[in-house]
Amino acid sequence: MPTLTVSLQEEKNPPVSLPASVPPTGLSSVKTKGKRVSKSSTNVSNQDEQKPQPKKRGRRRLLEDEEQRKARRKAQCKLNQRRYRARQRGLISTLSLETEGLNGHLRDLQDYRDFLRGYFLLDAQPLTTWDDPRPVLVAKHFIRAFRSGFALHSTESSALQESFVRLVCAPDMITQGATTDGIEALLLQLKRYTSYHGTFEVLPSNVTVVHAPTQEMGTQMTDDKLTWVLEARGAVSMRISRDTLIMVYPHVLRHHDRIAQRIVGQTIEPEFTATFHFDANAKVTKLDQHIDFVGAFFRILENAEDVATLLEGALISPFSELGLDPKGSTESALTRGSKQLSLKFILL
Known part of the structure; x- marks a missing residue:
């Protein structure tokens, strides 16, 4: 019987044609960006290459810098x-x-x-008017308390001095040319003598009793007669400064420059006399002071005419008060205040 032979042939699929490949946009952009960055980096590298390289410091230069830092x-x-x-x-x-x-x-x-x-x-024991030691004690302590003038530099010391004066002086005391407010006038003159001069110092002096009540005077005497009179003598050392010329001798600065040049900076030591009058209660009722300016300036100028010119227009009263017109009892314009004067002189 005849056999049928069937041959199966494998079918081949026809070739599939793919579309043309399109380059992806992302990759291209990345590539292009990469290319741009690479260009900029190359430019920077080129600029870096063009910049001059810093010089390297040698060991000698480093040592010099270190030495400079140490020196500084x-x-x-x-x-x-x-x-x-x-x-x-x-x-x-x-x-x-x-x-x-x-x-x-x-x-x-x-x-x-x-x-x-x-x-x-x-x-001490109870005492009588005939042997009262208080007047001598007051006069000696007055000289000692004001041996350097009024303590303008210290409020404590100046308060101590002022309390002493108000303690030992009678309320109606008469001092120098002042018949009223004697205590205030005395304190004012002490301040002026101190502030108007460069230096002020009371040299050692002695105190003597001029008059003292005695028992032989009788017990019927009034208190007005039972007075003590003491006298203190010595010298005062004062340096003449330009402020002294302004405050006391202003006419010398204006019209007598030669005399002003001779006395400014000089130290005078005029002799002084202070007379204390005490009542029966050992209170100072009157105080007179006199300072010999004539003799002191004559020892410096050695010319009587120059001394007369200096003191003729000086603001010194007959009672040796500073800042007062010798021809009247009113204060001068300088002591009342001036634009050229410092505050301490205006207040004094």
């Missing part, structure tokens, strides 16, 4: 040490002055305490 630090340290020592010296000087002032004020307090003890007779 050393100079700064010296300057800081110098400033520190200057501050320390200033502090030590200030503390020394304050300590000296406190020591002086302490001595004044001790002197005033001793005076009060004697004045109020805390350590």
Whole structure:
């Protein structure tokens, strides 16, 4: 029987044609961006290559810079040490002055305490008018309390001086040319003598009793007759400054420059006499002071005519009061105030 042979042939699929490949946009953009970055980087690298390279410091240059820094630090340290020592010296000087002032004020307090003890007779027996030691005590303490003038530099010391004056002086005291407000007039003159001169110092002086009540005078005498009169004599050292010429001798500055040049900066030591009058209660009722300016200036100028010219227009009263017109009782315009004067002179 015949056999049928079937041959199966494998069918081949026709070739499939694919569309033309399109380059992806993302990759292209990335590639293009990459290309742009690479261009910029190349430009930067080219610029870096064009910049001059910094010179490398050698060892010698580094050593020189280090030495300069050390020298600057050393100079700064010296300057800081110098400033520190200057501050320390200033502090030590200030503390020394304050300590000296406190020591002086302490001595004044001790002197005033001793005076009060004697004045109020805390350590003495009851006394009579004939043997009262208080007038002599007052006169001596007055000279000692104002040996350097009025204490304008210290409110404590000036308050101590003022309290002493108000304690020992009668309310109606007459002093020099002032018949009223004698205490205020006395304090004013003490301030002016101190502030109008460069330096003021009372040289050692002696106190003598001119008149004292005695028991032989009788017990029927009134209190007006039971008075003590004491006299203190000595000298005062005063340095003539330009402020002195302005306040006391203004005519010399205007018209007599030669005399002004000869006396400015000089120290005069005129003799003074202070007469104390006490009542029966040991209160000062009258105080007269006289200072010999003529003799003091004659020793410097050695010419009587120049001395007369100097003192003729001086603002000194016949009672040796400064800042007063010798031809009248009113104060001069200079002492009342002037634009050229400092505040302390206007207040005084």
